[in-house]
Amino acid sequence: MIGGIVVGWLWTRMARTALDKLAQGQGDPAFLRAKIASCAYFMKWELPKAMAVAPRLSMMDRSWIDITPGELLA
Known part of the structure; x- marks a missing residue:
């Protein structure tokens, strides 16, 4: 989940930069669009x-935490 949020944040930054460049007449308009x-x-x-x-993720299910090492290796 955090990866998707970070990628979304990066896309937002890139789109903001592209919008600014378009407004200033810089760069390749097709690429920026x-x-x-x-x-x-x-x-x-x-x-x-x-x-x-x-x-x-917010359910706080402990099933994976409560497994003992022995149960994992069984």
Whole structure:
């Protein structure tokens, strides 16, 4: 989950930079628009997948913690 959130943050930073460059008339407009579109795709389709795991992680299920080393090797 944290990986998806970090990638989302990175995409947000890249899209912000692309928007700034477009506004200033810098860089290749097609490339910058593609960067922004890629960010939008990630936010719409990929980030929700990462966030869907959050409720399961917050349940504080101890089943994996309570396993003894002997049970793992059995």
